[in-house]
Amino acid sequence: MSTAPRPDDRNRDRDPEGRARNARPRDGLGRPLPYGTEGVERQPEGITRTPEETVTQAQALLDAGRPFHAHEVFEDAWKSGPDDERDLxxxxxxxxxxxxxxxxxxxxxxxxxxxxxxxxxxxxxxxERPYGIDVEGLVLWARQLAEYLEADGPTVDAAEHAPRLRGADGE
Incomplete structure (x- = not known):
């Protein structure tokens, strides 16, 4: 078995540490666009935020119809937060x-x-409402949306169907 790099490995996008990282621009739903196309600003990865900053930034992204980018904010919290909060x-x-x-x-x-x-x-x-997060409301939102989708509902508009992380009265 050869250990020589495959031709496509040499041309992969890399971050400053040398890890493979796709640098293609992305649309609001995180889909890669062709190089040279203007995409939306990407979320920096590996950022440590306070829980308050995480929820506020993720809500702003959800409201803007950018749930893929909100997921990246949550992923940073999941990877950098305390073990007992990782499931959240x-x-x-x-x-x-x-x-x-x-x-x-x-x-x-x-x-x-x-x-x-x-x-x-x-x-x-x-x-419970950790960091003001409306857990019960989000669970209800997710189950209702899943039921709608399973009934072959049409594609949803991400901004229109965005959840309220802190409930109707929250951010």
Missing amino acids: WKGLAQLAVGLTHSARGNLTGGARLLLRGAGAIDAGRRG
């Missing part, structure tokens, strides 16, 4: 990706991710 942030990331897939037209995948995310944020948090 991972579940929120799954909700955002579920909305992303739904808006892209992948209704089955979207519904599955919404239900998986709802289960993760609901686990042991019934009645």
